[in-house]
Amino acid sequence: MGWFRRFRATFATGDGGFDEERRFHIDARTAEYVRHGMTEEDARREAVKRFGNATLARERTRDVDVIRWIDDVRRDTGHALRMLRRNPGFTLLALVCLTLGIGANVAVFSWIEGILLRPFPLVVDQDRLFAVTGTERGTPGHTDVSWPDWLDLRRNSTLAEAFVGEKITGTTLSIGDRAERAPGSIVSANYFDAIGVRPMLGRSFAAGEDAGRNAYPVTVISYQMWHDRFHSDPAIIGKTQVLAGLPHTIVGVAPEGFYGTFVGYAFQFWVPASMQPQFDAGAYKLEDRGARWIEGFVRLKRGVTIEQAQSELSAIAARLEADYPETNRGRGIRLYPLWQTPFNNAGALVPTLGIALVVVLAILLIACANVGNLLLLRAFARQQEMTIRLSVGAGRGRLVKQLLTEGLILSSIAAAGGFVVASWLRDALALLTPPRGGILLRLPGELDWRVLALSAVVCLLSTLLFGLAPALLTSNIDLASALRSQSGSVIGVRSRSWVRSTLVLVQMSLSFVLLVGAGLLIQSLQAIRHASPGFSTDGVLTTTVDLFTAGYEAERAKIFQDELIDRMQAIGGVESAALSRMTPFSYRTYSTAPIAVDGYDAPRDQQPTAEYNEIGPGFLATIGIPLVSGREFTRADNETAPLVAVVDEMMAAQFWRGEDPVGRRVQVRNRWMQVVGVARNARYRNLLETPKPFFYVPLRQNFSATTALQIRTARRPAALTPALVREIHALDANVAPSEVITMREQVERTTAPQRISVTILVVFGSLALVLAAIGLYGVMAAMVSQRSGELALRMALGAGAADLLRLVLSKGLALTAGGVAIGLLTALQGTRLLGYLLYKVEPRDPLAFASAVVVVALASLVACVVPAWRATRTDPLRALRA
Amino acid sequence: MLRRRKKTDALQGTLDLLVLQTLSRGPHHGYGIAADIQSISDDILRVEEGSLYPALHRMEHLGWIAAEWQTTSNNRRARVYRLTRAGQKRLDDERARWDQLTRAVAKVLRFA
Numbered sequence: 001m002g003w004f005r006r007f008r009a010t011f012a013t014g015d016g017g018f019d020e021e022r023r024f025h026i027d028a029r030t031a032e033y034v035r036h037g038m039t040e041e042d043a044r045r046e047a048v049k050r051f052g053n054a055t056l057a058r059e060r061t062r063d064v065d066v067i068r069w070i071d072d073v074r075r076d077t078g079h080a081l082r083m084l085r086r087n088p089g090f091t092l093l094a095l096v097c098l099t100l101g102i103g104a105n106v107a108v109f110s111w112i113e114g115i116l117l118r119p120f121p122l123v124v125d126q127d128r129l130f131a132v133t134g135t136e137r138g139t140p141g142h143t144d145v146s147w148p149d150w151l152d153l154r155r156n157s158t159l160a161e162a163f164v165g166e167k168i169t170g171t172t173l174s175i176g177d178r179a180e181r182a183p184g185s186i187v188s189a190n191y192f193d194a195i196g197v198r199p200m201l202g203r204s205f206a207a208g209e210d211a212g213r214n215a216y217p218v219t220v221i222s223y224q225m226w227h228d229r230f231h232s233d234p235a236i237i238g239k240t241q242v243l244a245g246l247p248h249t250i251v252g253v254a255p256e257g258f259y260g261t262f263v264g265y266a267f268q269f270w271v272p273a274s275m276q277p278q279f280d281a282g283a284y285k286l287e288d289r290g291a292r293w294i295e296g297f298v299r300l301k302r303g304v305t306i307e308q309a310q311s312e313l314s315a316i317a318a319r320l321e322a323d324y325p326e327t328n329r330g331r332g333i334r335l336y337p338l339w340q341t342p343f344n345n346a347g348a349l350v351p352t353l354g355i356a357l358v359v360v361l362a363i364l365l366i367a368c369a370n371v372g373n374l375l376l377l378r379a380f381a382r383q384q385e386m387t388i389r390l391s392v393g394a395g396r397g398r399l400v401k402q403l404l405t406e407g408l409i410l411s412s413i414a415a416a417g418g419f420v421v422a423s424w425l426r427d428a429l430a431l432l433t434p435p436r437g438g439i440l441l442r443l444p445g446e447l448d449w450r451v452l453a454l455s456a457v458v459c460l461l462s463t464l465l466f467g468l469a470p471a472l473l474t475s476n477i478d479l480a481s482a483l484r485s486q487s488g489s490v491i492g493v494r495s496r497s498w499v500r501s502t503l504v505l506v507q508m509s510l511s512f513v514l515l516v517g518a519g520l521l522i523q524s525l526q527a528i529r530h531a532s533p534g535f536s537t538d539g540v541l542t543t544t545v546d547l548f549t550a551g552y553e554a555e556r557a558k559i560f561q562d563e564l565i566d567r568m569q570a571i572g573g574v575e576s577a578a579l580s581r582m583t584p585f586s587y588r589t590y591s592t593a594p595i596a597v598d599g600y601d602a603p604r605d606q607q608p609t610a611e612y613n614e615i616g617p618g619f620l621a622t623i624g625i626p627l628v629s630g631r632e633f634t635r636a637d638n639e640t641a642p643l644v645a646v647v648d649e650m651m652a653a654q655f656w657r658g659e660d661p662v663g664r665r666v667q668v669r670n671r672w673m674q675v676v677g678v679a680r681n682a683r684y685r686n687l688l689e690t691p692k693p694f695f696y697v698p699l700r701q702n703f704s705a706t707t708a709l710q711i712r713t714a715r716r717p718a719a720l721t722p723a724l725v726r727e728i729h730a731l732d733a734n735v736a737p738s739e740v741i742t743m744r745e746q747v748e749r750t751t752a753p754q755r756i757s758v759t760i761l762v763v764f765g766s767l768a769l770v771l772a773a774i775g776l777y778g779v780m781a782a783m784v785s786q787r788s789g790e791l792a793l794r795m796a797l798g799a800g801a802a803d804l805l806r807l808v809l810s811k812g813l814a815l816t817a818g819g820v821a822i823g824l825l826t827a828l829q830g831t832r833l834l835g836y837l838l839y840k841v842e843p844r845d846p847l848a849f850a851s852a853v854v855v856v857a858l859a860s861l862v863a864c865v866v867p868a869w870r871a872t873r874t875d876p877l878r879a880l881r882a
Numbered sequence: 883m884l885r886r887r888k889k890t891d892a893l894q895g896t897l898d899l900l901v902l903q904t905l906s907r908g909p910h911h912g913y914g915i916a917a918d919i920q921s922i923s924d925d926i927l928r929v930e931e932g933s934l935y936p937a938l939h940r941m942e943h944l945g946w947i948a949a950e951w952q953t954t955s956n957n958r959r960a961r962v963y964r965l966t967r968a969g970q971k972r973l974d975d976e977r978a979r980w981d982q983l984t985r986a987v988a989k990v991l992r993f994a
Binding site: 017018020021022024025027028029032050051052053056057060061063064065 | 931932936943961
């Protein structure tokens, strides 16, 4: 009751009747004194005197009536809002700086939250979820895991609550005469139960549905597929959908907002692991310990650390290695935190997001320095106000609190604006990333309560950062000299201009570092653009022709493929055409197999493996990979001919130690093949891969009905597509090619992390420079106006406009030079952090450093010219008289 | 610092007791309370006005007394305070404590 009344009184105007009470008291006392024989005048004087300090009593009474701290905050807020309204220019500029600074931070936080930390909406307990992959001794990186190994891990682990196996796959959905890929996932039967996602219609997979060759053609489809393709049919359960050429019974619909557990893609369907052969063009891998294809996650029991789980899984892997040396020699298991997951887009985005985080923190610092400078500038103007407040007895602490309140209001408004900015930028990463295989990436920011809390912390910290120094300096006024002196040059000016110059130094050095980083990444991107992947990027087009999904069995598919190549080569302008299972730089994975070579002994605990591509006749010539020796495959290398292979230079060097392997043999998955040629090394997955041995086998001897089609032609994709579709439809109206693109496009789609980093650094680097230039301008302008007396005196004593110009410019450029020097030292140490994003560019590349110097120098010149010009316009008479 | 606070607490406690006791005889405005205390104590206890009003407002928030604006006989508005049930209980407690204290002090004085 009392508490409520005090709360109300806190926000009420007036004094709660104290003055009227006091008046009544004094009147009554006066009357009493008069009764005792005093004159009216004396009595009143005596009564007032007896009451004592009215102001003090009023304050004490009010203190009792209100909740003290809320009252202070209320008063400070009101005061601050009035001050901000009175200086709209200052307020606007400060808000713009802070909104950009805080907004950029919130955006990056939300990306990190939504992509790395809690990437899977609706999945429960993501904190205990870890990625599981295989390892291969002697080979860096990760491999997939075989299904029998996966089951053994699941059976033998005591620290894991659940193993969730899954493998990204896809199917072709026909939409009119266009084929569209839809990403989906082959999962273990416990998938939905283990991740805690309940289908909104129907059921999840039943235990046991992940065993047997194509035994359970059932599927859970996504909400989006149910909505778009089946028009939200409530009676969908039990209907069928053709996936990978086979009708699947729809047993469930995933809830809205669930996109699967793969960073980067929104999955459209899930099938149990028993359907693996259907989605792998027939190869049955569920009972093959040598076939590694599954990956996934483990949810650890509560309180189990990743180290404990890792050592348990490693022990299980070692037992498997001892039990099955043939298939498991050198094989291990490795756990990763979710944000380092190597098999989805999380791992690739870590460096980019790390850089983004550093960059936006730098932006925030620069923005804070700017607002701090603005506050100092204004503090100068408010010196009078502060002096008076201090001299009438305001505590210094109250002044600091009040100035910080102003700062907090600024940053709170900016944080609200920052959230708007961040929600606009939610999908910016996905938009910067080109679709791969015709599928749009899904890389959303997530603005949840954690991001909210972190942003509030940033908001508070930045308030302290930009508000505290000005507040302390402003309230640190030597009263005596401040009151004595009428002019503006009071104590504190020297220390203030020192602080302001330091802030500009910090800004200049930070923006210099960002510009160096941007310069390096731009060069890196240029180098990537001009890098040769080892095959022709111009004049070669590629597309996919999926006969497996179209229901072709091998014999019909072979006839179709031969005819298709003949027809393609008959089209005008087509030099050659060739099929292969994989096109280089595709998002799909190459086949991989254990290999053995006569006369090559691998270390005892290692099993050499290599990746290979199944290619048709003329593939190497079509795509432009030259032969070093021997020949490439022809139509004669078919299923009745002896098995043959073409190896690349790297493989030749490693296994035949520089001798020409043509005529020698290589064993691939227990089949001996004769080497008939050596191809020049090329890049196979992306431009930055570490080179590994690679070889080719004839498509006819290792058949796949799903193929990429490469066409060497000078024609544009758009010009060729109609002819391509026409020829394919002439063979079968039900088959449609996917999007036709150039190999250059195909290569560039793999450089997304670099491009995102470049975009972020260039955009934010320019922003930083503009903010820093504004800061420099502010300092110089203030210097010119504060020192107008001195400048006028110099003019009166005969200094010319050129002298004054030089004076101001040299001061400004000295600040810039200092900032660049600090930035130089930082950048020399820091640019190494760009790591793998730098391609063929040294972290200390002189060109990047030099151009950053030039850009910063130009920007600061622009920022100094206006104040310098104003200095030359000083009217000595007026300035000296003032 | 600590000592000073203790002292004001003790004094404040006494002021509270005096105000509550005065109001137990009927509602009164601030001036009346001060005048009553002074006259009943034969001019020995003089209440400081600077302390009286904050104390009245504080006790009001604590719910020991209630206040109301009333018009007096000579047509002036005065804020009149009266004892509440909680205030009456508080007064009884305070009086018991005060009696105990004075008895104890008297005992010591007699003994010494």
